[in-house]
Amino acid sequence: MVMIRYEDDEYACEPGETVLECLERHGVSVPNSCRAGICQTCLMQALEGEVPPEGQSGLKETLVMQKFFLACITTPTDDLTVALPDAARVRVPAEVLEKDPLAPFIVRLRLKPKKKYDWHAGQFLNLFHGDLTRSYSIASLPDEGFVELHIARVPGGKMSGWVFDELQVGEAVEISRPQGKMFYVPGRPEQPLLMIATGTGLAPLYGILRDALKQGHTGPIWLYHGSRVAEGLYLRDELQRLADAHDNVHYRPCLSQGEPPEGVTAGRPNEVALAEHPDLKGWRVFLCGNPDMVKAAQRQVFLAGASMQDILSDPFEPAKD
Ligand SMILES: Cc1cc2nc3c(=O)[nH]c(=O)nc-3n(C[C@H](O)[C@H](O)[C@H](O)COP(=O)(O)OP(=O)(O)OC[C@H]3O[C@@H](n4cnc5c(N)ncnc54)[C@H](O)[C@@H]3O)c2cc1C
Ligand code: FES
Structure with missing residues (x-):
């Protein structure tokens, strides 16, 4: 039965x-x-x-x-x-496997869920701590065996402060089931992909980019990552290695304030991307990070020809407790 x-x-x-x-x-x-x-x-x-x-x-x-x-x-x-x-409220126990700095103000957490946990790189989950619930995007692929999150410290931030200052490797945490529709859907391997992120908005796109490659995506993939400070352009060496290893992958780190170091483009990532790709008809677009950037970029990419159903985004809206 x-x-x-x-x-x-x-x-x-x-x-x-x-x-x-x-x-x-x-x-x-x-x-x-x-x-x-x-x-x-x-x-x-x-x-x-x-x-x-x-x-x-x-x-x-x-x-x-x-x-x-x-x-x-x-x-x-x-x-x-x-x-x-309402997967958002289901609590799944998990263990902190690793906690490493990616930048002075960004930490990488790798979690091992204690129950069967299916996700697509690019989705997000809720992390629970006491009465607090905050969303974080998933940077890892299921076959890597851990759920990877990139968490930025927000000044005075309750959850990010706890993650940075108190959470230890080996500790038990609770997470929701994965949610969200921003992930790679196979079926159009030649479609050009445009990915634009600010800050830790890179986390889901880092996952989606590697998922696309794993699933045999052959079309061009352009990743624009923006930050106000050079240290915020984390995973730069690794992303450059990915671009060097794949002819169809192009990576543009962008600095929106001050003099950019060598290899970094001056400007906001959405503006640099749109200047380089004014015609986005037929492209699939992924936008993530600062809500103002995501909102501006949604409009820009739509006006450049991307269709609504091909624009996927996750603005990192602050929680309203
Ligand atoms: C779908 C989704 C996915 C997300 N994914 C990620 C992710 O992968 N990585 C990540 O680091 N964050 C991500 N976020 C943001 C995250 O959920 C929290 O909002 C963030 O970590 C701040 O929580 P906190 O408890 O530390 O700060 P809070 O205690 O909530 O906020 C403290 C103060 O800072 C303000 N504030 C909050 N966030 C910001 C901000 N970004 N910039 C400036 N001021 C702010 C608040 O309004 C408040 O005044 C995501 C959000 C959403 C909605
Ligand atoms: S009740 Fe309407 S689809 Fe099931």
């Missing part, structure tokens, strides 16, 4: 029963409306187990890849661990 696990309880599913019917029969309430696979109110996510393809009909590719499904039309053939889409 197929079993459905939901919030630490396990329910037996009768033959021919949908996930929605099974959960309701056991007194679990799941939002629903049409019960016919149309309205998507009953959207759930499989955290473990395989969802039959008919349970995902009509869902966007990014949702399908994250194993979302419609509970009202999914008749499971495999045991499933399921959750409502």
Whole structure:
């Protein structure tokens, strides 16, 4: 008999029963409306187990890849661990494997989730500490075996201050399930990719860039990384090595204030990128970091011809506790 696990309880599913019917029969309430696979109110996510393809009909590719499904039309053939889409609140225990400086004010954390954890490089998670919840983007690929975060110290920042000053290697932390749609979707290996980041907005793009290469992307990939200070252009040597090793990868570190050192371009990364690529018709664009930069760049790349569905962004909005 197929079993459905939901919030630490396990329910037996009768033959021919949908996930929605099974959960309701056991007194679990799941939002629903049409019960016919149309309205998507009953959207759930499989955290473990395989969802039959008919349970995902009509869902966007990014949702399908994250194993979302419609509970009202999914008749499971495999045991499933399921959750409502609010992955933001699910807490997964993890251990701090490594904590290293990437710059005087940026730290790299590598975490080992203690439960099965599927993600796409470029998504973000929530880190919990006491009453605090803050989002951080994932820089690593699943086959690297750890979740890598790049965290900048914000003056007076509660979470970043704790990470810098107190959090130790070996300590236990709690993270949410991964969220967000900013990641590499295979299928158009020749499409030109434009990536623009400021500060630790580099973290997801560093992951997406390496994921694209791993998945055989052959089109040009241009990465523009901006900072106000030269030390903020972290991972510079590694990114340059990636560019040297791949003819299709181009890396432009940009300094928005002061005299740039050798090999660094003066200016804001979005402005340097748009000056070099005024026609973005057919490109896919990834924008991340400072919310003002992301907002300005969204407009600029759209006016340069990129279509709305090809512009993916994660502005690092400060939390409103
Ligand atoms: C989707 C998403 C992904 C994110 N990914 C990352 C990431 O990969 N790496 C990363 O370092 N951060 C990331 N952030 C930002 C992160 O979630 C926190 O906002 C940041 O770490 C500050 O939290 P804090 O508790 O240290 O500061 P808080 O205690 O929240 O803030 C302290 C003070 O600083 C102000 N402040 C907060 N953030 C900034 C800022 N960036 N610049 C100037 N002032 C600020 C606040 O308004 C407040 O006055 C992301 C945010 C989002 C929404
Ligand atoms: S309830 Fe409408 S799609 Fe499932």
